[in-house]
Amino acid sequence: MIIVMQHGASKEQVDHVFERITSIGLRYQAIYGEERVVIGVIGEEDLIRTLPIDAMPGVERSFPILHEFRLADREWHKEPSEVTVDGVVFGGTKVVVIAGPCAVENEAMLVETAERVQAAGASMLRGGAFKPRTSPYTFQGHGESALAYLAEARSATGLPVVTEVMDTADIELVASYADVLQVGARNMSNYSLLKKVGKLGMPVLLKRGMASTVRELLMSAEYILSNGNMKVILCERGIRTFEDGTRNTLDMSAVPAIKSMSHLPVIVDPSHATGRSAYIASMSKAAIAAGADGLMIEVHPNPEEAISDGAQSLTLDQFDQLMRELGPIAAAVGREI
Ligand code: PEP
Ligand code: MN
Numbered sequence: 001m002i003i004v005m006q007h008g009a010s011k012e013q014v015d016h017v018f019e020r021i022t023s024i025g026l027r028y029q030a031i032y033g034e035e036r037v038v039i040g041v042i043g044e045e046d047l048i049r050t051l052p053i054d055a056m057p058g059v060e061r062s063f064p065i066l067h068e069f070r071l072a073d074r075e076w077h078k079e080p081s082e083v084t085v086d087g088v089v090f091g092g093t094k095v096v097v098i099a100g101p102c103a104v105e106n107e108a109m110l111v112e113t114a115e116r117v118q119a120a121g122a123s124m125l126r127g128g129a130f131k132p133r134t135s136p137y138t139f140q141g142h143g144e145s146a147l148a149y150l151a152e153a154r155s156a157t158g159l160p161v162v163t164e165v166m167d168t169a170d171i172e173l174v175a176s177y178a179d180v181l182q183v184g185a186r187n188m189s190n191y192s193l194l195k196k197v198g199k200l201g202m203p204v205l206l207k208r209g210m211a212s213t214v215r216e217l218l219m220s221a222e223y224i225l226s227n228g229n230m231k232v233i234l235c236e237r238g239i240r241t242f243e244d245g246t247r248n249t250l251d252m253s254a255v256p257a258i259k260s261m262s263h264l265p266v267i268v269d270p271s272h273a274t275g276r277s278a279y280i281a282s283m284s285k286a287a288i289a290a291g292a293d294g295l296m297i298e299v300h301p302n303p304e305e306a307i308s309d310g311a312q313s314l315t316l317d318q319f320d321q322l323m324r325e326l327g328p329i330a331a332a333v334g335r336e337i
Contacts (some may be wrong), residue, residue: 001048003039006060013058014039020051036060069218069262071225072232077263083231085179085203086160088123090233091265094336095326096294098162098267099319100126102309103139104146107153109301114153116316117299120323121337125150125159126296129174130166131308132186139307147177154179162205162296168196175202185210185237185272188220198227205296207235207269210248214257221264234258234266235296238273247275247312250283255290267294271312277303280314281322285329288337297322 005014014030014037021028026043041048045066053062067073082091090096099117104110104127114125129146131139142149150161160179165171166187174181180203187193188209197204204224208217221232236255238248250273258266268287270280284295300306300313314322323337330337 001041001045001053001062001064003041003053003062004060005037005039006058007036009037009058009060013056017053017056017059020053020056021048024048024051067218067261069215069222071230072218072221072262072264074259074261074263079263080259081230081263081265083203083233083265085124085231088160090267091293093334094123095288095292095330096124096267097122097323097326097337098124098126098294098296099299101128101300101306102271102298102313103128103131103141103307104149104163105142105307107149110149110153111156112301113299113316114157114159116301117319118157118159120316120320122319122323123159124180125153125157125161126182126298127153127161127163128308129163129177130170132164132166132184133308144173147174151177165193165197168193171196171200175200179203180205180233183207183220188212188217191220191223194220194223195227198224198229201229201231203231203233204229205233205235205267207237208239208251208254210238210240212239214254214261218258218262221262232264233294234262234264235269236266236273236292237269246273246279248273250274252283252286252290255287255292259291265293267296268292269296271296271298271309275312277312277314277318280312280318281325284322284326288326288329288335289333291333 029040031038099122131141162180163178164182164184165174182205185207238250241249243249270283298313299319303310303313326337
């Protein structure tokens with residue numbers, strides 16, 4: 001940690017900071033500049049974080065040198081990590097495509113969607129059973145019966161399934177049906193949920209909160225990792241900005257930013273990011289070009305009739321067409337689709 005003293009901080013104030021540092025067994029190195037004193041703290045950074053440095057008289061500011069997300073940090077784990085789900089590898093050469101409806105509406109639509117997206121080249125099926133809706137008066141998901149339909153669709157196709165868990169009380173239930181637990185944007189900062197999915201040990205798809213920084217996303221991932229679960233896949237799904245021409249603003253720069261900061265695989269959800277089916281193809285291509293390890297795309301047999309997120313859902317034919325267009329983009333950046 002680096003501590004910058006205020007301009008004109010007294011010798012007593014500087015000495016007091018030194019005393020507090022040494023009182024917990026750490027060392028320091030001070031630089032006496034013309035304007036101010038800068039103190040470098042040497043030793044375990046976790047320990048210095050236990051001191052209220054910024055509250056000490058004469059301290060202007062302090063900043064850590066090490067990232068707080070050490071298990072997610074690329075500095076400690078230089079090679080990108082792979083997360084494997086039933087033979088589907090996130091973070092390998094192949095760009096993994098997860099597709100399916102926003103919500104599981106019934107068995108027939110789910111199985112039809114699963115078969116068609118699989119034929120088009122998707123490797124995993126998505127579908128919400130517990131839906132985090134902005135309004136409590138809208139469809140909240142079919143719950144356990146939807147989970148059972150997901151399991152049926154998996155048996156019919158062999159596609160692993162990812163579905164959201166919203167509540168700590170539902171973790172065991174959702175985990176008994178799903179192959180990957182999704183923690184949605186609204187729950188990215190639900191630390192109790194993160195700790196529990198960490199303890200469970202099954203793969204987690206962690207979506208970036210709509211008002212969260214990349215650093216905060218990595219800190220949330222750290223909650224899962226530090227509870228013993230290294231199988232974390234990150235997802236950029238758009239953030240809130242002043243722009244209202246799209247549902248959210250897809251922060252494509254988050255992909256290389258996350259890749260430089262962390263070894264964890266990262267995928268992009270162009271559906272929730274844009275809210276418009278017409279923009280999904282270009283954003284999917286851009287995501288692959290930016291280095292994303294996968295895509296999560298909402299697809300519905302009849303978007304006009306969808307119970308939720310129809311405007312951003314591709315038809316089965318549109319998805320098929322998109323998958324064909326993605327191949328050359330993936331090849332251009334040394335990947336496969
Ligand atoms: C979803 O993927 O079903 C979803 C609700 O997305 P988000 O959490 O990103 O809003
Ligand atoms: Mn949706």
